[in-house]
Amino acid sequence: MKLVTLLLGLFLASQVNAAGSGRYESQKSSKPLSAAEAMLSEQNYLQASEWLSDYLQSKKGRRSADAWNLLGFSLRKQGHYQQALYAYQQALSIKPSHLGALEYSGELYLSLQELARAEQNLARLEQYCGNCQEQQQLELAISRYLAE
Incomplete structure (x- = not known):
């Protein structure tokens, strides 16, 4: 429920713009997300989605297409398809x-x-x-x- 509330709040609060290409916006943007990627590689999807939800509350995180994409991945793997779709849409609205x-x-x-x-x-x-x-x-x- 906390995740649903967070996503709804971020939906209403986020109007973001960023640039870049490839898997990450830059090499720098991959470093903050390495913790989430480690969780995902171990298939700890719930833990990763919680970590990413917290990260996305920060100013930098909110503008990260990479973080939104990883959140979408973790949610999809948990079967939360509509929430995952929203996260992917956020990533694609940024980039x-x-x-x-x-x-x-x-x-x-x-x-x-x-x-x-x-x-x-x-x-x-x-x-x-x-x-x-x-x-x-x-x-x-x-x-x-x-x-x-």
């Missing part, structure tokens, strides 16, 4: 070309049975990065979805 958020939200769309939206994300990845890892991963996820 529309965020490769990770495009890939992960595309995978979320497949979980929600929204193939067309996943394909739109794939087209955006093709536009932004050509043949990058994120594009390949989303292509694979779409292929698996279609095979089922």
